[in-house]
Amino acid sequence: MSDKMVRPLLITIDGPAGAGKSTVAKIAAEKLGLPYLDTGAIYRAVTWLLKEEDIAPSETTNIEAALEGISVSFSEDRIAVNGRDVTDEIRTSDVDVAVSSYSALKPVRDALIGLQREQALKGLVADGRDMGTVVFPDADIKIFLTADAAERAKRRYKERLARGEKAEYEEILKYVNDRDLYDMNRKIAPLRPALGCVILDSTNMSIEQVTDVIVSLAEELRGTRVN
Numbered sequence: 001m002s003d004k005m006v007r008p009l010l011i012t013i014d015g016p017a018g019a020g021k022s023t024v025a026k027i028a029a030e031k032l033g034l035p036y037l038d039t040g041a042i043y044r045a046v047t048w049l050l051k052e053e054d055i056a057p058s059e060t061t062n063i064e065a066a067l068e069g070i071s072v073s074f075s076e077d078r079i080a081v082n083g084r085d086v087t088d089e090i091r092t093s094d095v096d097v098a099v100s101s102y103s104a105l106k107p108v109r110d111a112l113i114g115l116q117r118e119q120a121l122k123g124l125v126a127d128g129r130d131m132g133t134v135v136f137p138d139a140d141i142k143i144f145l146t147a148d149a150a151e152r153a154k155r156r157y158k159e160r161l162a163r164g165e166k167a168e169y170e171e172i173l174k175y176v177n178d179r180d181l182y183d184m185n186r187k188i189a190p191l192r193p194a195l196g197c198v199i200l201d202s203t204n205m206s207i208e209q210v211t212d213v214i215v216s217l218a219e220e221l222r223g224t225r226v227n
């Protein structure tokens with residue numbers, strides 16, 4: 001290699017709930033030796049914090065104060081907010097129901113953008129809703145991963161049953177549709193394919209097939225590009 005440095009790859013994966021983003025992102029990151037960032041978990045952690053402090057989505061000043069100097073840290077598969085491990089708390093239905101409302105707010109998104117960018121110094125596979133459109137518009141590879149709502153609801157339903165939880169398919173389908181609509185129609189950083197992204201519809205694809213596409217794109221780029 002020349003004395004030029006190989007720039008670490010930045011890969012974004014956006015898409016609606018249940019498209020398989022985090023599973024695929026985690027595997028692709030491991031195969032490519034890159035860190036993985038689950039930004040949905042960050043929005044969930046902030047939602048947990050604001051609910052814990054009894055701050056409603058309408059209380060802009062209180063939200064700004066609560067998020068000033070917020071710290072979000074990751075270790076293995078755990079996430080902590082202001083030093084408190086909230087890995088289990090952020091997956092409860094309380095957080096599920098509230099996360100879309102809090103994550104649509106400007107003070108919340110403003111507080112988290114720098115924090116997400118800081119994670120990208122050594123390259124990254126980041127999944128979320130606005131990774132390729134807002135947070136990392138210059139990413140090397142941008143993926144928009146989607147699937148039919150019925151298929152996504154079916155996956156969530158099976159996941160819940162596998163965890164031994166109660167699940168109603170119709171209820172999950174409604175939740176998936178409602179959350180998509182909300183995330184796509186919000187004013188700030190709505191869910192939509194980024195300019196120059198590769199759109200992957202995983203309805204009839206396995207996790208391995210989706211991961212292979214992303215890893216191949218990354219390897220192709222790595223083989224050809226030095227800064």
Ligand code: DC
Nearest residue numbers: 039040041043099100103128129130
């Ligand atoms: O990926 P997830 O289901 O854990 O995300 C939870 C919510 O967080 C989702 O409804 C929208 C929001 N979110 C966001 O607004 N922007 C991101 N980059 C990631 C998630």
